[in-house]
Amino acid sequence: MATMQDVATRAQVSIATVSFVVNGTKHVTDATKQRVEQAMRELGFRRNSVGAALARGRTRILALLFPVLERSLSHTSVAFFSSASRRARERGYDLVMWPIGTDIEQIDVLARGGLVDGVILMEVQLEDPRVKALADNNVPFAMIGRTEDPSALPYVDIDMVTSTREAVERLVALGHRDIAFVYSTHPEYNHGAVSRARSTYLAVTEEHGVASTLLACDEQPADGRALGERFADEHPATTAVIVMNEHAAPGFVRGLTRTGTRVPEQVSVLSLGSSAYMAEMTDPTLTYLRTPASELGELGVDALERRLADPSASPLQTLLPCTFVPNATLARARG
Amino acid sequence: MATMQDVATRAQVSIATVSFVVNGTKHVTDATKQRVEQAMRELGFRRNSVGAALARGRTRILALLFPVLERSLSHTSVAFFSSASRRARERGYDLVMWPIGTDIEQIDVLARGGLVDGVILMEVQLEDPRVKALADNNVPFAMIGRTEDPSALPYVDIDMVTSTREAVERLVALGHRDIAFVYSTHPEYNHGAVSRARSTYLAVTEEHGVASTLLACDEQPADGRALGERFADEHPATTAVIVMNEHAAPGFVRGLTRTGTRVPEQVSVLSLGSSAYMAEMTDPTLTYLRTPASELGELGVDALERRLADPSASPLQTLLPCTFVPNATLARARG
DNA sequence: CTGAAAGCGCTTACAG
DNA sequence: CTGAAAGCGCTTACAG
Numbered sequence: 001m002a003t004m005q006d007v008a009t010r011a012q013v014s015i016a017t018v019s020f021v022v023n024g025t026k027h028v029t030d031a032t033k034q035r036v037e038q039a040m041r042e043l044g045f046r047r048n049s050v051g052a053a054l055a056r057g058r059t060r061i062l063a064l065l066f067p068v069l070e071r072s073l074s075h076t077s078v079a080f081f082s083s084a085s086r087r088a089r090e091r092g093y094d095l096v097m098w099p100i101g102t103d104i105e106q107i108d109v110l111a112r113g114g115l116v117d118g119v120i121l122m123e124v125q126l127e128d129p130r131v132k133a134l135a136d137n138n139v140p141f142a143m144i145g146r147t148e149d150p151s152a153l154p155y156v157d158i159d160m161v162t163s164t165r166e167a168v169e170r171l172v173a174l175g176h177r178d179i180a181f182v183y184s185t186h187p188e189y190n191h192g193a194v195s196r197a198r199s200t201y202l203a204v205t206e207e208h209g210v211a212s213t214l215l216a217c218d219e220q221p222a223d224g225r226a227l228g229e230r231f232a233d234e235h236p237a238t239t240a241v242i243v244m245n246e247h248a249a250p251g252f253v254r255g256l257t258r259t260g261t262r263v264p265e266q267v268s269v270l271s272l273g274s275s276a277y278m279a280e281m282t283d284p285t286l287t288y289l290r291t292p293a294s295e296l297g298e299l300g301v302d303a304l305e306r307r308l309a310d311p312s313a314s315p316l317q318t319l320l321p322c323t324f325v326p327n328a329t330l331a332r333a334r335g
Numbered sequence: 336m337a338t339m340q341d342v343a344t345r346a347q348v349s350i351a352t353v354s355f356v357v358n359g360t361k362h363v364t365d366a367t368k369q370r371v372e373q374a375m376r377e378l379g380f381r382r383n384s385v386g387a388a389l390a391r392g393r394t395r396i397l398a399l400l401f402p403v404l405e406r407s408l409s410h411t412s413v414a415f416f417s418s419a420s421r422r423a424r425e426r427g428y429d430l431v432m433w434p435i436g437t438d439i440e441q442i443d444v445l446a447r448g449g450l451v452d453g454v455i456l457m458e459v460q461l462e463d464p465r466v467k468a469l470a471d472n473n474v475p476f477a478m479i480g481r482t483e484d485p486s487a488l489p490y491v492d493i494d495m496v497t498s499t500r501e502a503v504e505r506l507v508a509l510g511h512r513d514i515a516f517v518y519s520t521h522p523e524y525n526h527g528a529v530s531r532a533r534s535t536y537l538a539v540t541e542e543h544g545v546a547s548t549l550l551a552c553d554e555q556p557a558d559g560r561a562l563g564e565r566f567a568d569e570h571p572a573t574t575a576v577i578v579m580n581e582h583a584a585p586g587f588v589r590g591l592t593r594t595g596t597r598v599p600e601q602v603s604v605l606s607l608g609s610s611a612y613m614a615e616m617t618d619p620t621l622t623y624l625r626t627p628a629s630e631l632g633e634l635g636v637d638a639l640e641r642r643l644a645d646p647s648a649s650p651l652q653t654l655l656p657c658t659f660v661p662n663a664t665l666a667r668a669r670g
Numbered sequence: 671c672t673g674a675a676a677g678c679g680c681t682t683a684c685a686g
Numbered sequence: 687c688t689g690a691a692a693g694c695g696c697t698t699a700c701a702g
Binding site: 003004005015019022023025026047048050051052053054055056 | 678679680681682
Binding site: 044046047048049050051053054059061063068069072073078081082085086094095096097098099108109110113114115137220221222225247250251254257258276277280281282283 | 386407431560585593617
């Protein structure tokens with residue numbers, strides 16, 4: 001690999017001049033510039049990013065932390081990733097997905113090691129040790145999601161209170177008086193969004209005097225199906241279900257229909273926080289509240305960039321509700 | 336951020352000694368070691384990876400290149416990623432997913448910039464400009480998938496010839512004489528696996544004197560459904576379909592059943608290269624040939640590591656067939 | 671067992 | 687407009 005020094009020697013200029021040409025940081029005479037460019041071409045020169053990073057103190061690389069080994073990437077999560085990476089590129093950064101779990105040690109190494117300029121956290125828990133680790137160590141970061149008390153931290157998140165209220169009230173408006181709520185369980189994880197949705201569901205059903213049932217379900221299609229298959233037996237009076245578990249929602253509908261429960265005539269199903277991709281899996285097509293994944297992915301990058309630009313500026317904090325997408329699994333309550 | 340120099344000063348040793356302690360590269364007296372460790376603790380020292388990388392010439396970071404912006408990540412692709420990253424960690428590397436497309440320029444910057452020690456390529460095309468770019472530039476890499484002629488390059492890949500033959504012959508054995516093949520289209524992409532599967536399908540059906548039909552389908556559930564909905568009309572004589580399109584397979588089955596075609600009584604469906612996750616989406620549960628994603632993810636890391644250890648060693652080249660998972664969408668041919 | 675020093679490949683005031 | 691030189695934070699022969 002040719003170095004800048006090699007190029008400088010061949011073009012008979014100083015290494016500084018090569019740097020100016022490569023980075024466009026200072027004006028260089030056309031003639032000199034051409035000599036340098038020719039030398040670079042001849043040597044197949046490519047600037048070593050590590051050297052540059054050390055000198056500059058920045059890499060222009062951002063990391064999206066997702067615990068891939070612990071939690072399965074849903075279609076929606078992938079959408080977060082692609083939109084964030086697109087946005088990062090627009091802003092002159094590279095964004096990579098770093099499959100780091102809750103292991104603080106690893107986060108520390110990554111974040112303080114200087115390899116990345118900043119970090120976007122996903123799958124944030126109410127009490128998240130990673131957040132404390134990053135904050136304590138002064139690593140620039142933004143959250144997609146948020147902790148119990150995000151106070152002065154930058155975040156973008158789904159407005160789960162608004163979205164859950166909308167879910168319940170749409171069902172109430174259709175005459176449902178007994179509404180169940182399926183949420184996703186994951187050992188050790190106290191997901192912020194899940195927790196907020198659950199308590200809002202309880203509050204709003206109570207507010208409307210509607211019967212409520214909380215049902216846990218693993219993040220697997222087969223678990224959704226199993227739940228659906230025994231649903232009619234175990235909850236004969238329930239006429240509507242909110243499913244906040246993207247992985248399990250199609251399986252749940254399938255479990256209902258294959259055991260003879262008609263959807264939506266007997267039971268309405270509303271998927272909370274999902275995508276067109278998953279909604280298309282079932283028959284009838286799932287009615288759902290769409291997670292604004294691409295919007296939040298972009299905003300997550302913006303929040304981080306702002307923090308990088310000025311660590312003392314007020315943090316960007318944005319909540320976006322899900323949007324209702326009417327398909328075929330909602331109907332008026334029976335009887 | 337405290338540097339090694341800061342630690343050295345505080346512990347009253349040389350920076351070299353600190354380095355020895357941090358890396359365990361040389362024996363240091365217990366007393367000295369403890370002084371150094373205490374100083375590190377007091378200062379909250381964390382080694383700067385960029386400095387280390389520059390000095391060593393290695394970062395111990397690997398990149399998995401997946402064109403996230405251009406191709407949608409299937410559940411199976413995610414499995415590749417998680418298993419590769421798990422394996423990498425076992426071997427002392429970090430593996431990140433780098434959402435790079437076909438843009439050679441970007442690959443060049445990444446790969447030659449010294450930020451990563453090696454690269455694993457996914458979604459390899461028959462003629463893949465990225466492969467040439469990496470090879471020309473002497474960047475250590477391995478492919479998951481392979482080009483038309485991978486000759487001396489390290490790769491691990493699905494044995495699509497064997498797997499497709501198995502798919503066809505299982506259907507033939509059930510008496511099917513008119514078998515269609517749905518493959519995934521993607522503009523600009525001439526995916527190696529798709530291409531090999533298609534030609535094997537044509538060869539094996541011909542070998543058995545069975546009627547064949549090639550059907551293109553975008554990688555979207557809704558496109559699968561649309562294809563399924565018009566299938567009975569357009570291909571009334573066809574009794575079995577091989578679907579090599581993980582995103583579209585559930586939609587295809589759904590399209591069939593919702594237009595009154597009974598699966599598998601009237602039409603058998605065999606999903607080629609999929610996962611339990613996707614198979615669970617439909618009713619009846621999809622019979623499929625499982626992509627050995629976690630096995631190949633691991634092997635991909637092994638292939639790359641071997642190349643890193645000894646660039647002149649013979650490349651690891653492995654083909655693994657899919658394995659048949661019997662579920663509920665296969666039956667004897669009707670009539 | 672420990673240290674002084676060169677070197678990894680860049681960037682960037684500073685000087686001219 | 688161009689260059690000499692210090693510095694980014696480490697690692698690692700080499701010497702003692």
